[in-house]
Amino acid sequence: MMEELMKGVSPGQCCDEFWLAANLLLGAFLKKRVDQDSAQMAPQFRDHLITLHRRFAAEVREYAPKVREGFVELHTDENFWSFAE
Helix, strand or coil, X not given: CHHHHHCCCCHHHHHHHHHHHHHHXXXXXXXXXXXXXXXXXXXXXXXXXXXXXXXXHHHHHHHHHHCCHHHHHHHCCHHHHCCCC
């Protein structure tokens, strides 16, 4: 399956898509951690995780013009990158 995803794609674009996916996974982990555990964590730590999450959101947007369209649609959803505060 991975080889099929890479067919016709430059090495640079493959790397960009890898980093996009890595940022999304870490962003999803941070959001889940904040959403599920925020009552149990220090406010400073919660703020730190939210800051990291926003940083990854910005990096995802930077990668958006470099990757195939299908990779971008889900990853630019504002609901995914925002928190209920």
